[in-house]
Amino acid sequence: xxxxxxxxxxxxxxxxxWADNSRSLIAGVVLGLIGLxxxxxxxxxxQNHALEASDAYQQLAQSMESSTFEAAIVLAxxxxxxxxxxxxxxxxxxxxxxxxxxxxxxKAAVESLEKVADLxxxxxxxxxxxxxxxxxxxxxxxxxxxxxxxxxxxxxENGINPGQxxxxxxxxxxxxxxxxxxxxxxxxxYMAALRNATLDSQLIQLKLDDLGPPxxxxxxxxxxxxxxxxxxxxx
Numbered sequence: 214x215x216x217x218x219x220x221x222x223x224x225x226x227x228x229x230x231w232a233d234n235s236r237s238l239i240a241g242v243v244l245g246l247i248g249l250x251x252x253x254x255x256x257x258x259x260q261n262h263a264l265e266a267s268d269a270y271q272q273l274a275q276s277m278e279s280s281t282f283e284a285a286i287v288l289a290x291x292x293x294x295x296x297x298x299x300x301x302x303x304x305x306x307x308x309x310x311x312x313x314x315x316x317x318x319x320k321a322a323v324e325s326l327e328k329v330a331d332l333x334x335x336x337x338x339x340x341x342x343x344x345x346x347x348x349x350x351x352x353x354x355x356x357x358x359x360x361x362x363x364x365x366x367x368x369x370e371n372g373i374n375p376g377q378x379x380x381x382x383x384x385x386x387x388x389x390x391x392x393x394x395x396x397x398x399x400x401x402x403y404m405a406a407l408r409n410a411t412l413d414s415q416l417i418q419l420k421l422d423d424l425g426p427p428x429x430x431x432x433x434x435x436x437x438x439x440x441x442x443x444x445x446x447x448x
Contacts, residue, residue, distance in 0.1 A: 262296070262298075262299070263299055265295075265296070266292065266295075266296035266299040266301040267301065269288065269291065269292050269295070269296065269301070269305075270292060270301045270304060270305060272288055273285055273288040273289055273292065273305055273308055274308070276288055276312075277308055277311065277312060280315070282312040282313075282315045282316050283312075283316065285308060285309070285312040286309055286312050286313065286316075288305070289305040289306065289308055289309035289312070290309070292305040293305060293306065293309075300334060300335060300338075302332065303329050303332050303334055303335060303338045303339075303342070304338070306325050306326070306328055306329035306332070306342065307326070307329060307338070307341070307342060307345075309325045310322040310323075310325040310326045310329075310342075310345065310346075313325060314349070319349055319353060322349060323346045323349050323350060326342040326343070326345050326346035326349070327342070327343070327346050329342035330342040330343040330346065336374075336376065337378075340375070340376070340378040340381075343366070343373075344378065344381055344382070344385065347359050347362070347363065347385050348385065351385065351388060351389055351392065354392075356389045356390075356392040356393045357393065359385070359389045360386065360389045360390065360393070363382055363385055363386045363389065364386070366382055367379065367382050367383065367386065379409045380405075380406045380407075380408075380409035380410040380412075380417075381406070381412075381413075383402050383403075383405040383406035383409060384402065384403065384406035384410075384413065384417050384420075385402075386398075386402035386405075386406075387399045387400070387401075387402030387403040387405075387406060387417075387420065387421075388402075388420070389402075390402055391420070391424070396424050397427075399424060400421065400424050400427065403417055403418075403420055403421040403424075404421065407421070
């Protein structure tokens with residue numbers, strides 16, 4: 214006969230096992246429920262956080278549309294402070310830079326764009342911010358600094374992979390060298406941009422054509438020094 218054959222013995226066995234293990238079982242169930250509800254609570258908080266960030270960004274977009282740029286800057290700074298862990302922080306940074314340009318603070322706009330370029334997250338937004346910063350710097354006469362930084366980006370020596378934006382970086386390099394008067398390197402930049410262009414290829418071709426044909430001396434192309442802007446640039 215088995216040790217626990219009768220119903221009474223089986224019941225007593227169950228009672229004893231329950232007495233010995235009930236506390237640990239209850240604790241395990243409680244911890245499991247806490248974990249489950251804690252996870253659900255955390256997910257709910259994250260969703261609410263993202264919705265709040267979205268609402269804040271919509272307010273920022275409305276401020277930009279209504280040209281209340283000072284208010285837009287304040288909203289962008291609040292988004293950066295409160296929702297830096299969401300994609301809206303980078304988007305707000307781009308809008309903030311645009312608002313700063315509208316208010317004439319070009320230096321602050323560059324700083325805002327460079328901050329977005331250094332954020333972790335969407336690589337495309339990082340490249341867009343970096344390219345916009347380069348354009349502002351170039352327009353403000355910092356061609357030497359832009360060339361240096363562009364060379365680092367294009368070569369990848371600073372850890373940045375230009376990826377599908379390589380054509381835009383090369384076109385900017387052409388613009389920078391053109392501003393510095395080095396037509397040969399400007400031509401090289403535009404040609405590289407055309408080889409990698411994903412957009413603006415017609416504009417890049419126009420810029421290349423504006424440089425004119427390379428000068429040939431003894432069968433060798435020589436560097437042309439660009440001394441004045443073309444009529445298109447003056448216009």
